[in-house]
Amino acid sequence: MLKNIGELAQELGIVLLGVSEPKHLKKEKSKLKIWLDSKYQGEMSYLEKPNLCDPEFLLPEVKSIISFAVPYKKRERIYRKGYGQVACYAFGEDYHLALPRIAKKLVEGLDGKYKVYSDAVALLERPLARNAGLGFIGKNTLLIRPGVGSYFLLGEILTDQEIEPTTNIFKGCGACSRCLRSCPTGAIVEPYSIDARKCISYLTIEKGGFLSVEERSMIGEWVFGCDICQEVCPFNHGVGDEEASIKLEEILSIRSNREFDNKFGHTSFSRARRSGLLRNAIYVAVNQEFEEILPIVELLAESDESPIVRLSAIWAAKKFRSKHCFLEKALRDEKISSFVDASGLLES
Ligand code: B12
Ligand code: SF4
Ligand code: SF4
Known part of the structure; x- marks a missing residue:
């Protein structure tokens, strides 16, 4: 069966395809439990539903699981003032839309x-x-394929069809520990x-919501995602020709949720929503001491519709020593004032 769909898979942009049996996950499930008990998931409570990691819960008749991989372009990483760094996967169509569509095409017409x-x-x-x-x-923790x-x-396709499992043995990381040493936040x-x-x-x-003042500096120059532990990995060769960054001004000039949806609604940025992306861009501007952005930050601090964006902008305006004090007006605004305690504004 894999042979039959192999050609179509290639046409659909799939680079790796294989099959496993659902029963071989016991060890990993207990590791997931330890990870969750350590609270490493933070606010991602959707990971706390143990049934959902169980293929048999998702499809009770499941006999085989087809796993497949769709590549994305590696891009050039240039750090410069006024630009926010973006994870390479985030360019182009949101993969949460693209991968299920590809998988559905792959199984179309099969019994x-x-x-x-x-x-x-x-x-x-x-x-x-x-x-x-x-x-x-x-x-x-990433899946790596030598070469x-x-x-x-x-992506995965769960099926009630019995398909011969595929295996491959790889040597793994060996003595390398570059990613551990390079992760900027440990x-x-x-x-x-x-x-x-x-x-x-x-x-x-x-x-x-808001990041804590410590978290704001932890994100450094990243406005969306992070690729550092992939960039340093010796299994990832080559450099892309397009840049993996976006102008902070481009992000901070998006005035409404509607404008954001028109511009980024079909991309991975939509997961952070307008408030998250603008919040990040404001923190990055502060981390870069990019004071030239102050006029745009002041506009957001004066009247932005999102409490997260507005109060983050007020925090940044203060950092950039703006002549205006936006806090008093914000405190008089009912929709905004209840967020002030969480905003970090009273801390520094
Ligand atoms: C939650 C999540 C995150 C979290 C947590 C990441 C993490 N490492 O756990 C955050 C938000 C930080 C994140 C970040 C990223 N993510 Co993410 N994420 C997920 C998600 C939804 C669940 C992962 C999960 O279950 N974590 C819990 C831990 C316990 O599980 P695990 O890391 O898989 O660990 C297992 C193994 O490591 C193994 N294990 C444990 N100990 C040992 C020891 C040995 C020796 C071995 C061999 C194995 C082993 O057992 C564990 C439990 O089963 C998956 C999609 C999915 N449903 O799987 C995508 C996914 C893992 N993410 C993905 C991507 C692309 C990213 C980013 C690169 C995005 C970016 N550029 O910003 C970063 C990379 C950060 C990193 N180094 O992981 C891809 C990874 C593709 C790949 N090539 O591996 C996935 C698969 C999404 C997808 N469908 O493509 N992610
Ligand atoms: S994605 Fe960035 S912050 Fe996260 S583990 Fe990798 S290097 Fe560290
Ligand atoms: S950088 Fe790559 S090869 Fe080296 S330890 Fe990390 S994942 Fe393994």
Whole structure:
């Protein structure tokens, strides 16, 4: 069966495809439990639903799981004032839309029951992909395929059809520990384990509300995601020709949720929403001491519709020694004043 869909898979942009049996996940489930008991998931409570990591719960008749990988372009990383860094996967269409569509095309017309997933539930996608022979799990916790690297996204097709499992043995990381040494926030707390609460990817994409003052500086120049532990990995070769950054001004000039949806609604940025992306861009401007952005920050501080954006902008305006004091007006605004305690404004 894999042979039959192999050609179509290639046409659909899939680079790796393999099959595993659902029963081989016991060890990983207990590791997930330890991870959750350590509270490493932060606010990602959707990972706390143990049933959802169970293929048999998602499809009771499941006999085989097809794992597949779709690559994305590696881009050039140039750090410069006025620009925010963006994880390479975030350019182009949101993979939460693209991968399920690709999977559905792959199984179109085949006999049997199929359910497709990509990043939607706590299904252990990396252990599943490793079991199907797609690669090995690196110390940075990512799935790596020698010769390909780790710049790909994973999806799964659960089916009631019995398909011959595929296997592959890879040597793994060996003595390398570059990712552990390079992570700027110490989020890789030990090999193969990430405390998401310290990870820039979590802070910039998943964590809602305000970041604490410490977290604001932890994100450095990243406005969305983080690729450092992939960039330093010797399995990821080559450099892309396009840049992986975005002008802070471009983000901070988005005036409304509607404008944001028109511009970024179909991309991965939509996960952070307008308030999250603008919040991050404001913190990055402060981290870069990019004072030239002050006039735009002042506009946001004066009247932005989102309490998160407005109060973050007031915090930044204060950091940039703006001549105006926006806090008094904000305190008089009922919709904004209840957020002031959490905003970090009273701390510094
Ligand atoms: C929650 C989550 C996050 C969290 C937590 C990350 C983490 N490492 O746990 C945050 C927000 C930080 C995050 C960040 C990123 N993520 Co993410 N994330 C997920 C998600 C939804 C769940 C992961 C999970 O279950 N974590 C809990 C831990 C316990 O599980 P685990 O890391 O898989 O660990 C297992 C193994 O490591 C193994 N294990 C444990 N100990 C040991 C020891 C040895 C020796 C071995 C071999 C294995 C092993 O057992 C564990 C439990 O089963 C998955 C999608 C999914 N449903 O799987 C995407 C996913 C893992 N993310 C992905 C991506 C692309 C990213 C980012 C690169 C995005 C970015 N550029 O900003 C970063 C990378 C950060 C990093 N180094 O992991 C891809 C990874 C693709 C790949 N090549 O591996 C996935 C698979 C999404 C997808 N569908 O493509 N992510
Ligand atoms: S994505 Fe960035 S912050 Fe997160 S573990 Fe990797 S290097 Fe550290
Ligand atoms: S940087 Fe080194 S230790 Fe980290 S995942 Fe890559 S090979 Fe493994």
